[in-house]
Amino acid sequence: MISLKRMTVCVVLGAILLGSATAVAESKLQEQIDKDEVIWTWRGFPVIDMDDHWAKRLFQWGISQNIINGYSDHSFKPDQAITEAEFLKMLYRAMGKAIPNANVSANRIYRSSESWTEGPYRIAKQYNHPTAGENNFAMRMSAITKVRAAEIISASQGVHYNGQDAIIYLMGHGLSNGEANLPEQFDAAGTFSRAEALQWIRQLAIHGNLKIYERPKVPTDLSLLPNTNDIAVKVIPDFSIEPVTAEDFNLFILDDFPNLKFGDTKSSIDERFGKSTEKTIFNSNMYPLFTAHFNQHGELDGWKTESDDYDFHYRVNLLHTNKGIVLGKSTLSDILTRYGTAGVSKQGIIEYYYKKMEDGTFQNISIYDPIKDIENVYTINFIVDYKTQVVNYIFVTSLKATLDY
Structure with missing residues (x-):
């Protein structure tokens, strides 16, 4: 017998685990319990009588x-x-x-x-x-x-x-x-x-x-x-998308450093980057170039990096995504060109959501629509400075890790 439990939650999407300043999105999750298995369904943001409306x-x-x-x-x-x-x-x-x-x-x-x-x-x-x-x-x-x-x-x-x-x-x-x-x-x-x-x-x-x-x-x-x-006419689509692959969830590091790959074990990361001895309040391990979160199997399921005042000159131009977004250098325009406009959330906050398909490919999804099972949903996020429009924060995580269930 399947039992259903409904609850209203306040979820900091893509950020609870990694400490982002992203906006709180209030919606509903449905928890479905079948024996010992828990399945979460995101209910999105329904709009009455607008299913077929262009807006x-x-x-x-x-x-x-x-x-x-x-x-x-x-x-x-x-x-x-x-x-x-x-x-x-x-x-x-x-x-x-x-x-x-x-x-x-x-x-x-x-x-x-x-x-x-x-x-x-x-x-x-x-x-x-x-x-x-x-x-x-x-x-x-x-x-x-x-x-x-x-x-x-x-x-x-x-x-x-x-x-x-x-x-x-x-x-x-x-x-x-x-x-x-x-x-x-x-x-x-x-x-x-x-x-x-x-x-x-x-x-x-x-x-x-x-x-x-x-x-x-x-x-x-x-x-x-x-x-x-x-004046040249250039209409920018409200919600354009660009495809991603598994490589887009990894952190790339210039010079002679090895790259950080989603799913890497903690022991392998400690070996390459030095053992982490400190943790954030979100239970993430702190390394010199990034912060990492590991699942119960000791595998990387979330990371973040930022160009704060303390180590800005150390990290700037050193870290980048697979699509070439460079921390401390790339701009909002660069992000939208390479990932699409669909991720724009609010001033300075850009969030993209993807579902991993059975064949290993990733499909762009809307966080505003219902998601039947968030088990295989991942997010790529950026924060840009509102004055310079330069990227000063990048984090990637699974929604499963974010909701910490």
């Missing part, structure tokens, strides 16, 4: 990062025109600001002093971001135009441009989320949907632009804008 994965990502939440009826209304207040809430949440949910009844009337919209508008005022609804409650609940959204996004990047100039700024920096390369093709006066707005924010994440800045009080010099004749 399903966008909303799963937005939910996982607490960027967006549903309405009181649990729907997400992806095709509904987004209001200015909703857009601000989504944008600022993506940038790490805590804002209450907008789960309110459409028939409920709020005074401005008690509205959920006060939070995002206080942030907009604090950072001098332009809004139509600061002193006009009705405008908060009106559909935002694309040009207003462009002004807000550009303002969040620390520049002060209005109208067409804000549009040109977004186009020149690849943040316009479309194929238009001229301002007149932008449909400035048009509105857009909640799904399209979330896609704009996804593009900010992919470009590493989710750090919030204050808009200068004085308009920014127009000469700093790109020439419209030089």
